[in-house]
Every structure is written in C-alpha cells, then in structure tokens.
Amino acid sequence: MIGIDMKALTGETALWLASERYVELAQRALEMRESSYCPYSGFAVGAALLTEEGRVYTGCNIENAAYSVTVCAERTALFKAVSEGERRFSAIAVAGGKADGPAGGLCTPCGVCRQALREFCGPDFAVVCPITDEKGTLSELRIYALDELLPDSFGPDDLGR
Amino acid sequence: MIGIDMKALTGETALWLASERYVELAQRALEMRESSYCPYSGFAVGAALLTEEGRVYTGCNIENAAYSVTVCAERTALFKAVSEGERRFSAIAVAGGKADGPAGGLCTPCGVCRQALREFCGPDFAVVCPITDEKGTLSELRIYALDELLPDSFGPDDLGR
Amino acid sequence: MIGIDMKALTGETALWLASERYVELAQRALEMRESSYCPYSGFAVGAALLTEEGRVYTGCNIENAAYSVTVCAERTALFKAVSEGERRFSAIAVAGGKADGPAGGLCTPCGVCRQALREFCGPDFAVVCPITDEKGTLSELRIYALDELLPDSFGPDDLGR
Amino acid sequence: MIGIDMKALTGETALWLASERYVELAQRALEMRESSYCPYSGFAVGAALLTEEGRVYTGCNIENAAYSVTVCAERTALFKAVSEGERRFSAIAVAGGKADGPAGGLCTPCGVCRQALREFCGPDFAVVCPITDEKGTLSELRIYALDELLPDSFGPDDLGR
DSSP, rough: OOEEHHHHHHTTTHHHHHHHHHHHHHHHHHHHHHGGOTTTTOOEEEEEETTTTEEEEEEBOOOOOGGGBHHHOHHHHHHHHTTTOOEEEEEEEEEEETTTTTSSSSSOHHHHHHHHHHTOOOOOEEEEEEEETOOOSSSEEEEHHHHHTTOOOOOHHHHHO | EEOOOOHHHOHHHHHHHHHHHHHHHHHHHHGGGGBBTTTTTTTEEEEEEEEETTTEEEEEBOOOSGGGGGGGHHHHHHHHHHHTTOOEEEEEEEEEEESSOOOOOOOOHHHHHHHHHTTTTTTEEEEEEEEEEEOEEEEEEEEEEEEHSSSTTTOHHHHOO | OEEEEEEHHOOOHHHHHHHHHHHHHHHHHHHGGGGOBOOOOOOOOOOOOOTTTTTTTEEOOOSSGGGGOOOOOOHHHHHHHHTOOOEEEEEEEEEEEETTTOOOOOOOHHHHHHHHHTTTTTTTTTTEEEOOOSSSOEEEEEEHHHHHHHHTTHHHHHHHH | EEEEEEEEEEEEOHHHHHHHHHHHHHHHHHHHGGOOOTTTTTTEEEEEEEETTTTTEEEEOOOSSSSGGGBBBHHHHHHHHHHTOOOOEEEEEEEEEEEEETOOOOOOHHHHHHHHHHOOOOOOOEEEEEEEOOSSSSEEEEEEEHHHSSTOOOOHHHOOO
C-alpha cells in the first residue's frame, strides 16, 4: 500500500504522471457519487474503471429493498465495461461516504467487488482510494495492488484443477 | 402472458407498432449474446432495456469463478442505465441459449433479475422473450408484465411499514 | 393464492389438518424473527422449512455492511437443510416486520429466495405467509404455490438445453 | 500465513494443541464435501466453523441454475450458526476440490465469504485450509488470519461514519 500526499509528489515526474491519471480517475469516481441510488443505506459510492487502452467506465452503487440484490459502484463499472467488450483493465478508483456530504475518509472495495475484479484483472491492477477534506476536495490517494486486497485468492484456475 | 406470432400481427396496426419496437429490442438482446462472458456455464445471455424516453441500454451475463458473483444480462443492462441517471423504464428483452448456437427456446429472467427490475419498474413493465428457430431467426415473442413474473412481490414499501 | 381465515376453517377437517401443520410452521417462522441479525434495515424476518419427511429447518435474515452479502431467512433455512443432506421439501413459512414490533402484514419471499427454492422444490411447494394483529397473534395465513410466485421460471432444465 | 507440517509439530505441545483442534476442524470440512450440491461446477466444498465456546457448525456449497444464487460452504456454515444465535467465532476450515476426487490443493475462501465472515469475526479469526494427498489424507494445513485475507476491509464502521 502506497500513501500518496499530492503536494509532496510535485517534482517527482514519473510517479506524478502515473498519479495524475489516478487523480483524474479519482475525480470521476467522486463525481459518480451523484448518480448513486442508495435510499436504504444513505451511503453513496462512485467508481471509475480504467482500461489498458485508456478508456474509462463509471459506476455507482444501486440498492434494492431485498438487500442482497444490491450492486456496488465497482461492479457496476466493471459490468458496463465487460458488456461493451472490454476484458483488460489497469486501475479502478472508488469513493464512498454519506450521501449528504463529501466522501471523506477511506472507502475500500468490499470482498464481493474484489472477487469480481479478480476474474478479469491481474495482481498488479491498481485500486485507487481517494480521501477528501470536509469540503470534498481531494486531499490524498491510497493505492493498492489488487493482490494486496485479495491475497491468495480463489479464481478461475481453482475450478479447473 | 401474450404469445405473439409475428406473421399474424401484420395488419393489426396499433399492436404492430408496439410489437415492432419489441422486435427491435429483442434483436438487440440477441446481438448482445456475443459479448457474454460465460466460461463456466457456456450459456450466453443478452438483454436490452428500453427507457420511457426511448433510450436503449444493453447487457450480457458475466460469470465468475466464485459463482455467486455472477451477474445476469438483465441486471447488467439495468445497472448501466441507473448509473447513467435513468430511473424510468418501459420494457426489457432477454435472450439466452448455449453460447455456440442460436438462442432457441424461451429464456425468462431469473428471480434475482425480476427482483432487481421490481425496484425501478411498475407492474406493467414489459418483459419481452424472443424465441428463434435453429438458424437464429426470430420466430416468436412472448411478452409478460413484470407483475406476472413476480406477483405479490417484496418491494420498497415493505421495508417502510 | 388461497386466503385462510383460521376460524372459518374449524370443521373442515381435511383442510384443517393441512393448515394446522402450516400454522405450526408459521409459528416457528414468527419465533425465528428473534434470531435475526438486521442492524441495517431494522427489518426482522424468520422462516421455517418443512421437508417431505416432516423435519423442520429454521432460518432468519442475516445482514452485512456490504449489502449484497446479506442473506434472507428463507435461504438460511434452505441452505441449512440442504447441507444436512435434505433435498425434498413440501412447504416454507416466512414472517417479517420491523424488528421492534410484531410481524404484522404480508411479507412474501424476495425474488432471490423464490429462485433458491426453485432449484429444489416443485411447482406445488407451499409458501405460507402469516399475518398477525398488533399484538403479534397469528390472524391469517396466505398460502401460495411456488409456481404462482415464480411462474415461467428459469431453472436447471434451461441450462441443459 | 503459517504453513504447518503436521509431523514437524509433534512435540511442540502448545502449538500442537491449537493445531490439533484445527486438524479436527479440517477433517469436518473435508467430510462435509460429501453433502455438496454442485451439479454445475462439479467442484465440492465443505466448511466447519468453530465458535468461541467450542461448538462446530458445518456447511457445503449449494449451487443454483441462476449462478448468482449459489452459496459457498463457508457462508452456509456461518448462516447456520448465526441463525442459531451464535455471534462469536474463532476459526473456520474450508476444503474444496473436484467432486469425484480428494480435496487436493489449497482452496481459500472467495471474496464474498471473506466479507461475510468480516461482519462477525475479528482480524485474528483463523481461516484453516487443509491440503490433502491424492488419497485424500490430510497432509498440510495453511492458516491465515482473516485480516490477512481481507486487509483494509469495508465493514460495519464504514457505514456509520
């Protein structure tokens, strides 16, 4: 896990270029919280998924009175992309918090979404988690490799043994 | 449930106009089977969702080695649409069959998808199920009202009691 | 759907014997609401599943901060039974309502649970929904055949086509 | 992650006592593979969950023609236990492999099950994964802390922010 303080990065060009893309992705995730349908939890989440070729697919959480039918923002973005023929991805940003306020603190993907990403993404796929201040301004990015969030995972190879 | 024989409808103008739109929707669902990710079941499903304002969102089934993370075509289409801000829908078409062949016989939505649609769609929302011949040519449409497929449902009002 | 008024049934012996068993099943479902883990919805549901040989398995809803991981009472009862080697069932009772009060009005299974039952139960499998008065006393039973609640369903035969 | 070679442990009494309990739990998980309902994947999984007070609840995977309705062995065991009033757990064993053979290699919980356990279990909750030889004899245990398998998780506290 790499904590990135945006200001500190100025000047470190290579990493900055990588993180600049992640900042853009994080902004898209933050914006997508507006589309959230979360009448039951009141917790709005947005996500933005980056393909290897540079296209971005966005998603939000969509709840259901039968709670188990709920889908998270990350999976919404992934399902959209896969249904458009995409199969190779490099990063996802996810931002969540109370619907009537800024994202605020860290919101990482739930286990279901980690597993959904695992089907299509490699161990180095980046999971980007923005943290904002009380005004909703991006103040920090935390970046995980998928394999850090779902180590020793159950995946496609296991079924074929 | 209303079975529609396409040839028989010629000449019945009003119903034909309605069903013509459903034929188009069914064709989109059939095409979307190509995007299916179904390495485990080998069963490819496509869906096309029509908003009240006439926009169409498409989806396919997307499986996962951890089977419960799988999503159906209907939900993929619904999640895409809701994440784009859509909230009002009039019909969905769904077509499924073995991945290496034509859709063939009737394939109705599973209970999970009926419940997902229930959150946003009224009782008269149309569920359109195309049937094809062995060459994949559309030969029949079966049209259900959502309330027929999920009668006496559990929905948003139940939680608020 | 058959609405049963308990008092009216007195004297109709055969049906009464059948419904007496359902009353017992409904009572077990109502009791199981006590075990519910529902910190997010505050909606407590209980279920009791009857095997063809007369054994009863009970369940309650169990929620999760990641809403889609939530399981309903009916599935909890079904999963318990199947994991104990049961495969043939004749009826399930389900009762739900706010956790701090009586079950009250009708609470039918969600689409996910209808689909879960569909895998193991025939079209005539009975779904028993108790209604209580404000003191929690059973006042009415509504009984559905599974096929009424999930007509023209997607099931095991569809995949094998 | 601690790999335990059973023979090597003989003589290291304290750890042996702990691991002996895990061996017993692993055996229960291996036995539960017999109850699996897995007509679609042909992959049979068993689980055994240990409460803090020493009771054991078992489960197996239960599939559904609508794949997303499938439940894993670990969740079956957890749901059973919680529905019986249990809320505090210390370990779970899980064993999976092709239905017509021995468990064989490592089978860890999917992301959904890691998330389900997260709701009730602390970071030190033990996840015990047995490995068997070709005859099905237990040859090794791998033991994870839950927090290793689902680090920086999304949980109950996140919703309350």
